[in-house]
Amino acid sequence: MKRPEAKPLIILLLAAGGGLAFATPAHAMHISEGILPLGWCIFWFCVAAPFVAIGLGQLKRTAARDLAFKPLVGLMAAAVFIISCIPIPVPTAGTCSHPCGTAMSAILLGPFISVLVASVALLIQALFLAHGGLSTLGANIVSMGVMGSFSGFVVFRGLRMAKASLPVSGFFAGLLADWVTYLGTSIILASALKGSDAFLPLATKIAIAFIPTQLPLGILEGAMTAGMVALLHKKRPDLLVKMRVIRAAEVASP
């Protein structure tokens, strides 16, 4: 049986895979090995650890309760991994960067499991793709996993409570999650590298330097998140109800 509705997603996934396969590797919010002093690396690992542990517990409980949950986690893990690897050239800045995909996974899986998904993606990238680092993994989990997932989740839930439509809520969740991720990277870098300088001017300087690249990419991330949520609403509204993204009464109108 043909499913024409699935074609855009298949094309998107193929394009993403193709883009990843043939792109010249470039990195973005990932903090490379050696950039953070050891004390800060340990500190960010300690900050990230409880989120990852709670995510693991939630994943175990939910997967035992619902068989459809594992494929959704697998889909989100693959999507976050691919999305956070693709270097996208931004002509306004002349640089490359990537979206994160954490808003999408936080909306669909919850923020804690989204942190876990981001951690796995970041670990594989640090190990095999020279993307980020093992010592800086904790810091990268905090910026992309924790800050990205929680900001996206809070924005989405807030807008839904304010009666915004599903795609509009998804758009702003993606947009804000992307920007907050890079704000998180700015804060992490500034706090570790400031030395005797003031924290705020350095953090602001780094955040401003991200703007030319991340402003347009945030919009792309918003559009991707809105598209994914709308597509799942069309194809599997029952799944969104089960994941408490929408109420059963909303199935007829997004």
Add this chain to the structure above:
Amino acid sequence: MNIRGNSLLCLLAAWSLLCAILLAFPCAPLLASEGKAKWQGVDESVVEKVARDHGREAHTPLINTDQGDLLLFVFLLAGAVGGFAAGYYWKSLMGRQEARVPEEEP
């Protein structure tokens, strides 16, 4: 998605894009540095630059795949595996829906 929701989303996306372009151009010179390669990742043009300015240098990764074309191969492999996994799980999720919807008699 209803027509009103569609129009609102398009309007918001257009508005955001316009703001992004208007803000991005004035900020672009902040990234400029002498001899900066075109299409660098922001980790190099921002993160590593700031780190260098503050006396920290990025180290070689533990498993250094950034050697010659090896990194291209690893990215190709990661793209293939990631794409396959995404497609497999998507099919798995959507296949369940098909199984629930009975097909019409011809």
